[in-house]
Amino acid sequence: AQKITQTQPGMFVQEKEAVTLDCTYDTSDQSYGLFWYKQPSSGEMIFLIYQGSYDEQNATEGRYSLNFQKARKSANLVISASQLGDSAMYFCAMRERETSYDKVIFGPGTSLSVIP
């Protein structure tokens, strides 16, 4: 069964510092996508970054980058130069490229608090 693990229930980071949020996944499929979503206290789910299993380069989107280590099945999110507005829940998710069913698996989330 597919599974997403986020081992850090809560994290603190000083403003302007970089922070890494961990994510490991488990799948037997070769083709899949990995995602990170941000959920601020207002509740909406905001897409941050995507990494395909066949992508050779790590994905980057502005201050977000994904440290993808396929052999270790990890997809850690790196936020550079943290801002107060980065305080939120962060969810790692995985989706398989399967056309007979649709399942996106989410991890339990990591709560990030940015300290001034």
Added chain:
Amino acid sequence: EAQVTQNPRYLITVTGKKLTVTCSQNMNHEYMSWYRQDPGLGLRQIYYSMNVEVTDKGDVPEGYKVSRKEKRNFPLILESPSPNQTSLYFCASSLAPDRAFYGYTFGSGTRLTVV
């Protein structure tokens, strides 16, 4: 603006009173899905739909119904709500993975309380 619209945002209801949470997307997405979010459990899939008239169960379908009569709409129906269905609900949509391998676009969420 491309978006997924859920209504209502907040709902308090009593046990056993049927309710419907509406979801509509304007992006011509094939895939739509409902999730519930509970503390410590992340998001769990309730039902999904791969196209009109095609729906299937996710991980936690008990107590819920869905329908997909039109491509843009995917309502979630609670025929007889119970307190354990108190949760934050999200509707989401995406293109089919074989067309574009992207994640979901989420609605704003519906916070449901069943008393």
